[in-house]
Amino acid sequence: MRGGLMRLPANESESDLVKARYDNLEKLRERGIRPYEGDVQATHTADEVSEKVDSIDEEVSTAGRILAVRSHGKITFMDLMDRSGEIQLYFAHDDLQDDYEVVDLLDIGDLIWVAGKPFRTRTEEPTVRVADFDIVGKCLHPLPEKWHGLTDEDLRYRQRYVDLVVNEDAFDTHVTRSKIVSEMRKFLEERDFLEVETPVMSTLAGGATARPFITYHNALDMRLYLRIATELYLKRLIVGGFERVFEIGKVFRNEGISTQHNPEYTLLELYQAYSDYEGMMGLTEDMVAHLAETITGSTEVEYDGEMIDLSPPWRRLRVVDALAGEGVDVSAWQDDEDARAEAERLGVEVESGVSRGKVMEKLLDRLVLPDLVQPTFLMDYPVDISPLAKRKDNEPEFTYRFEPVVGCMEIGNAFSELNDPHEQRRRFEQQLEQRARGDDEAHVMDEDFIKALEYGMPPTGGLGIGVDRLVMLLTDSQSIREVILFPLLRPLEEGG
């Protein structure tokens, strides 16, 4: 396209700032410079130049984005940023002669390639004395202010690319996220777990109690659901003999948005045959401690102003004991109604008709969770809210199930997997009864899963970890949106 053509920005004032950049773009083209082309073979990153400034005697080349310009007439300093960090550039008329005029046509935000010898300035700042340079990408919008960055959260999420350019913390958080997931894979692969991929779309959304998103397949004329968990497919693979599997993937839950919830989020689920929830507790604390140590250098992390010690073993707290600590005696409840009455007495709202298990879960959320800063395994959840977990031998009202809680956040869910097909059918049938009573989050019947269990599934321990929340913990982020590159937002209305 010709330089004169441009999409005008929404308001006049920005238009002036953008116009100046289009003017510079046109002037570059008039000089025969192609502002989106260039041979960008870089020999060094910015940090490598800084590190080796005293040992390199030959010319280096590097590429990145201009973050700051300090012009002094016949010389100009710039700060160049790449993925590794920043390096100062020194442009001098004496070195560049006529090409020095082009330096004036560079704007903050432009992407350039430079070549020259590294040196230190009077103030010892590592610097590249530019002998040759090329613009390889023009920035047509002004960047946010250099030391406050971009703080408007809405804008930061809508234009994450700008956020990442100007807010180093945001950049680092997402680099750390990537490292966490990578380390997680290594940790599990070293323990002989196999990574697999299971369907995102299917005709049933099972494995968790949550409302699914619904979509549609035209050719098959069929309603499909986006998965809410990977559990039931992964356990089929345990039946199939994989014995140790994991999947790190997005799941989708049609629920509200909060600082701890995004409708699509990343879940690690793993299953280990011939293990159980004890084994899963060990694996959880080992893995989280290992990740903290590897990523942050310590098993002690600061989260929301509190020091959290992630080194094993973690505290174990039975659900009934946790509630007893709040003055709630679960054994005194004769029926669901007693449970609901107790909730009302404690000022905790519960929906009418919910089971005692749901009441216990609610009381835990409201009374216990807010105090659980240090890592804790909340253990032995009631059976009526745990349709896929094995009952405890000596307490059939409870299951071998736990949730790891850190920094007052539930970061996962795990249990000894129910592997008795007849018991599983009864559990699903109970869930259907709850569904019939209006609970549209109750689990659905999955005949094929039961058939899989009928072929024999070994005793198995299963664990799910909310990867986003784990990343929050290890990056001291108080909102899940900080650790998701593009969190779900309402679309902006066209034309306001």
Add this chain to the structure above:
RNA sequence: GAGCCACUAGCUCAGUUGGCAGAGCACCGGACUUUUAAUCCGGGUGUCCGGGGUUCGAAUCCCUGGUGGCUCACCA
């Protein structure tokens, strides 16, 4: 879904009791050959989130709509 709060220049923010729309950075013009939040001189670039109302006069008060944040509810 409910309550509270916020929205002013490209960005970060002031704006008093209702009385001419402001600052820093960015940007434009000028000076400047080792600066680094460069400095110095000059320039304010605006749908005060949108719409309506009260008023001689509204960024400011009222109503309404939008978006976001926080708290709650639901969930991991």
